[in-house]
Amino acid sequence: MGLLFAYSFRNLLTRRLTTFLTATGMALVVFVFASMLMLADGLEKTLVETGSFDNVVVTRRSSGSEVQSGIDRLQAAIVETQPEVAIGLNGRSLLAKELVVLIVLQKRGTDAPANVVIRGISENSLALRPQVRLAAGRMPRPGSSEIVVGESVAKRFKGVEFGATMFFAMRTWTVVGIFDAGNTGFTSEIWGDVDQFMPAFRRPVYSSVIFRLRNSSEFDTLKARIESDPRLTLEARRETSYYRDQSKAMAKFLSILGLSLTIIFSVGAVVGAMITMYAAVGNRTTEIGTLRSLGFQRRTILFAFLLESLILGVIGGCAGLFFAAFLQFFTVSTTNFQTFSELAFSFTLTPTTVGKGLAFSLLMGFVGGVLPAFKASRLNIVEALRSV
Amino acid sequence: MLLRLLFRNAFRHKLRTALTVCGMAVAVLAFCLLRTVIAAWYAGVAASSANRLITRNAISLVFSLPLSYKDRIRGVEGVKTVSYGNWFGAYYVEQKNFFANFAVEPRTYMELYPEYIILPEQREAFYRDRKGCVVGRKLAKRFSWRVNDTVTLIGTIFPGNWEFVVRGIYDGRDDTIDDTQFFFHWDYLNETLKLTVARRADQVGFYIVGLSDPNRAAATAAAIDAVFKNSFAETLTETERAFQMGFVSMSEAILTAIRLVSLVIIVIIMAVVANTMAMSVRERLGEYVVFKTLGFRGRYLAGMILGESLLITGLGGVLGILLTFPAAEGFRRAVGTWFPVFRVEPETIYLAIAATLVVGVVAAVLPVWHVTTVRIAEGLRRIG
Numbered sequence: 001m002g003l004l005f006a007y008s009f010r011n012l013l014t015r016r017l018t019t020f021l022t023a024t025g026m027a028l029v030v031f032v033f034a035s036m037l038m039l040a041d042g043l044e045k046t047l048v049e050t051g052s053f054d055n056v057v058v059t060r061r062s063s064g065s066e067v068q069s070g071i072d073r074l075q076a077a078i079v080e081t082q083p084e085v086a087i088g089l090n091g092r093s094l095l096a097k098e099l100v101v102l103i104v105l106q107k108r109g110t111d112a113p114a115n116v117v118i119r120g121i122s123e124n125s126l127a128l129r130p131q132v133r134l135a136a137g138r139m140p141r142p143g144s145s146e147i148v149v150g151e152s153v154a155k156r157f158k159g160v161e162f163g164a165t166m167f168f169a170m171r172t173w174t175v176v177g178i179f180d181a182g183n184t185g186f187t188s189e190i191w192g193d194v195d196q197f198m199p200a201f202r203r204p205v206y207s208s209v210i211f212r213l214r215n216s217s218e219f220d221t222l223k224a225r226i227e228s229d230p231r232l233t234l235e236a237r238r239e240t241s242y243y244r245d246q247s248k249a250m251a252k253f254l255s256i257l258g259l260s261l262t263i264i265f266s267v268g269a270v271v272g273a274m275i276t277m278y279a280a281v282g283n284r285t286t287e288i289g290t291l292r293s294l295g296f297q298r299r300t301i302l303f304a305f306l307l308e309s310l311i312l313g314v315i316g317g318c319a320g321l322f323f324a325a326f327l328q329f330f331t332v333s334t335t336n337f338q339t340f341s342e343l344a345f346s347f348t349l350t351p352t353t354v355g356k357g358l359a360f361s362l363l364m365g366f367v368g369g370v371l372p373a374f375k376a377s378r379l380n381i382v383e384a385l386r387s388v
Numbered sequence: 389m390l391l392r393l394l395f396r397n398a399f400r401h402k403l404r405t406a407l408t409v410c411g412m413a414v415a416v417l418a419f420c421l422l423r424t425v426i427a428a429w430y431a432g433v434a435a436s437s438a439n440r441l442i443t444r445n446a447i448s449l450v451f452s453l454p455l456s457y458k459d460r461i462r463g464v465e466g467v468k469t470v471s472y473g474n475w476f477g478a479y480y481v482e483q484k485n486f487f488a489n490f491a492v493e494p495r496t497y498m499e500l501y502p503e504y505i506i507l508p509e510q511r512e513a514f515y516r517d518r519k520g521c522v523v524g525r526k527l528a529k530r531f532s533w534r535v536n537d538t539v540t541l542i543g544t545i546f547p548g549n550w551e552f553v554v555r556g557i558y559d560g561r562d563d564t565i566d567d568t569q570f571f572f573h574w575d576y577l578n579e580t581l582k583l584t585v586a587r588r589a590d591q592v593g594f595y596i597v598g599l600s601d602p603n604r605a606a607a608t609a610a611a612i613d614a615v616f617k618n619s620f621a622e623t624l625t626e627t628e629r630a631f632q633m634g635f636v637s638m639s640e641a642i643l644t645a646i647r648l649v650s651l652v653i654i655v656i657i658m659a660v661v662a663n664t665m666a667m668s669v670r671e672r673l674g675e676y677v678v679f680k681t682l683g684f685r686g687r688y689l690a691g692m693i694l695g696e697s698l699l700i701t702g703l704g705g706v707l708g709i710l711l712t713f714p715a716a717e718g719f720r721r722a723v724g725t726w727f728p729v730f731r732v733e734p735e736t737i738y739l740a741i742a743a744t745l746v747v748g749v750v751a752a753v754l755p756v757w758h759v760t761t762v763r764i765a766e767g768l769r770r771i772g
Contacts, residue, residue, distance in 0.1 A: 017754070021663040028656045032649060060547065067450055068477070068545050102448040104624075112637040115448055168447060170620070201451070202620065204587070233547065253726075261649060264418040265656060271411035272660035275404050279667045282401075332645075335638035340450070342638075 004300065008308035011280060012315075019312065022276045026316025026364055027323070029262070029269040034324035034357045036258030038347040039332065042183075043254065046345040047247055050184040051239035054216050055128060058209040058226065061235045065246055065339045066100040067117075070205040075232050079209045084222040086212040088127060095211035096125040099194050101201055102341055103168050105157040114335065114342045116153060120194030128210055131184050136162050137177030140192050147192040148177035152344040156333060160190070169200040185243065188333070188344045210239070249338050266364055269316075273368025277309050281376040288376055289384030298377040305373035306366070313365020314358070321357045325349055390688075394695045401668070405700060408664045412704020412747070413711060415657035416740050420712040421719060422650035423736040426643060429636055431729035435564050436628035439602040440500060441609055443595040444631075446622040449475075452591035453621050455578075460615055461595055466608035469598035471496035473574060474591075478541035478550060480531060486725060487527055489541065489570035491577040494522075500598045503561040510535065510556030518576050520555035524567030526728070528557045541570075546577065548584070566728040597625070654743050661751040665697050669755035676759045677767030686760035690752075693759060697752035698745070705744030709737055 012019045058079055059069035071079075076097045079085075088094040099120035104113045119125075126132060126139065140146035149160045159166060166173045173192065181187040198204060213219060223236045237245070281288070288301060324347075333344040398405055427434075443461065445451035452474070462470045473492035479485050494515055498504065506514075506522060514520045523533060533539060537554045552572055560567045574592075581589040597612070599605055609625040616623045626634075636643070669676070676689055712732055720730040 017666050018663055021659045021666065025656045025659040025663075028652055028659075032652060062542060062544055062547060064483070064544050102450045104446075104448045110637075110640075112640060113634055114638060170618075170622075201447070256723075257646075261418075264414060265653060267414045268411045268653065268656050268660060271407045271414075272656075272663060275407050275660065275664055275667070278404060278407075279671075283671070332641045334641040337639075 004304050022272050023316040025269045025272040027319035029265040030317045030320025030357050030361050031324050033262045037353045040254050042345040042348040045348050046183050047243045051243040053240050054213050055239035057239050057242040058234050058236045061233050066207045069207045072205045076206050076209050084218045086214045096122045097206045097209050099197050100207040108158050117189040117341045119189050119191050120197035121191050122194050132181045135178045135180035145173050146176045147173045148179050149190045150187040151180050152187040154178050270368045277369045277372035281372045285384050285387045292381045302373050302377035305376045306369050309369020310365040313361040317358045317361025398696050398699050409704040411660050413707035415653050416705050416708025417711050418653045419650050420740050424732050427733050428727035428730045432632040436632050439599045440628040441597040442631040443623050443625040446624040455590040464611050466604050468600040471500050471596045472592040474593035477545040478543045491574040492571050493574050503565050504558040506556045506558040514555035518573050521552040521572035522556040523570050525559050527568045568728040658747045665751045665755045689759050690756045693756050694752040698748035701744050701748035
């Protein structure tokens with residue numbers, strides 16, 4: 001086995017340029033493959049972390065997202081009195097009535113306009129979202145024109161630095177804090193007092209009501225009651241499934257794009273590997289004849305060439321994954337057309353992706369090498385020795 | 389003589405050449421498809437007219453403007469026609485059946501968009517029926533709607549079931565025009581809202597302004613915004629092109645990724661072709677040295693290698709370009725709902741040809757350098 005390995009490995013070393021070019025081709029394919037998986041994982045991670053399983057989001061029926069939704073005060077009050085709502089430390093329901101609208105801000109650097117989510121929060125909003133904590137400054141005082149911005153917004157948009165004043169909805173707002181929401185979707189939002197936003201934006205209805213469940217298993221009864229109440233035109237969803245629904249289209253788009261690109265690319269790389277391996281066999285016909293006459297079996301020859309191709313694949317795979325790992329420093333921000341607002345998420349490298357990338361590169365090596373290896377193992381000893 | 393040699397050399401290793409040509413064809417095909425996807429994104433920008441402005445709420449598109457702005461906009465110098473509408477955002481039967489649907493003021497809207505071609509009697513029928521709607525040819529085909537059919541849409545922004553009667557089917561002036569849209573009377577929406585949610589009535593999502601002189605677009609836009617400065621609903625007016633561009637730039641990150649990837653595929657195939665050429669030249673080094681011994685110049689040898697490389701990439705490139713058209717057609721059928729306009733542009737083909745040439749030349753560089761610099765004695769001594 002050691003001999004076999006050394007033989008295959010040295011063959012690759014001898015033809016450095018060819019090895020390098022073939023491995024580069026494979027590395028690029030694995031890079032693209034891994035980056036697409038990383039992007040999908042990043043999106044998934046952002047969405048899973050944004051929602052909590054025990055939280056319920058209530059929006060207007062068939063509205064899809066908070067931006068399209070509208071809940072008037074009466075309906076919100078009815079939701080508030082449901083018995084399944086958890087009670088907070090201060091003895092009041094752990095429930096927040098929020099307003100969500102979009103405003104246009106200019107990106108740093110490119111000046112490109114993008115829609116940013118503005119969320120009007122009430123006193124419990126922060127308690128309902130343990131992922132969110134202040135990174136600088138303080139939370140806005142109720143009843144004042146103060147706002148806090150998410151870290152990702154502060155980083156990517158102009159004029160929203162800590163301490164800056166912004167003008168929108170005919171009022172001047174002061175940024176009194178920056179909040180860190182980790183990898184969640186909240187990092188792409190701006191928060192302020194809901195009772196200030198409602199008159200400022202002239203929107204006398206809430207967008208959503210969010211609350212913690214007293215007991216997580218009571219969700220189904222609560223959902224059935226809310227949705228069958230004739231006074232309400234609302235629908236209740238767990239926060240996790242709400243955020244998953246929000247990006248279904250984007251997740252699907254990313255996976256279709258990733259899959260079709262990977263398939264097309266791998267055809268190119270497999271062709272490259274096949275060419276290399278056929279040439280390796282062709283160049284070494286005499287050598288193979290010699291090996292066979294020394295007593296090496298057909299099977300051994302087959303393995304030697306297959307091994308060579310697999311090593312080629314692994315080299316490419318490792319190189320591709322190595323470079324893909326650097327993508328983790330980048331954050332992608334793009335518009336989610338389902339919510340029509342900006343969402344930031346980063347490439348995330350998971351062990352599964354590494355495994356898949358390596359498996360994929362081995363597969364490419366195998367597919368590229370199996371035919372040439374068979375050709376090598378089936379050579380006739382006499383003819384092989386005679387060839388020049 | 390050189391040409392014959394080229395062909396003979398290129399097809400000496402039939403399998404290898406066939407594989408390389410295949411790889412090249414797949415790469416060019418992928419390149420063209422990706423470029424077409426990008427172009428499809430820009431379809432709205434390409435189809436926008438220079439003599440239309442879009443006025444919307446300065447805060448963002450989700451906020452509306454009062455209907456009363458209509459006459460004040462019409463009073464601004466340089467404004468010829470004013471139409472208005474709302475993004476309706478409804479779907480047909482199932483949420484995944486997404487398409488663009490707008491409530492518009494029919495007469496002025498049709499006047500401003502001459503690129504939507506509709507039979508005069510259908511147009512009249514649409515004008516006369518407040519519950520009437522006009523749909524694009526492709527959309528009508530997708531749901532098998534015919535003129536005078538009743539269609540029920542389910543509202544998301546404006547909840548409820550909305551009934552319409554198809555009064556006309558429009559065609560695009562050419563295939564750059566989106567014919568998957570749905571238009572109906574703004575009055576129908578407004579009158580219904582007056583009965584159900586009165587506070588949302590008399591609100592317009594956007595105004596479309598027809599200019600009398602497209603050269604004064606910027607000045608007119610500024611003049612319109614100046615009228616509503618410091619009002620409850622400040623406006624943002626921009627040319628239709630800039631407005632559409634705003635949508636495109638929202639998905640900039642994805643577009644950049646696709647653009648990068650379309651370059652990566654070219655680099656991958658470059659590695660594959662360069663590999664093929666390097667191998668062929670290494671195997672034939674002895675022959676090239678014999679050429680040298682006979683007195684052939686380096687230039688001649690370079691031409692031979694370059695020609696062979698270009699021949700292989702050229703074959704693959706042509707094959708790839710030919711395959712692009714049926715592939716694009718298949719792709720359009722699969723994702724037509726996302727990209728209403730999906731066509732291969734001539735520019736894409738030129739780029740593919742350029743990429744093919746570049747790959748051919750780059751792949752030949754190292755082997756050419758090797759052959760022209762190798763010393764004769766060294767080359768003859770070499771085995772394998």
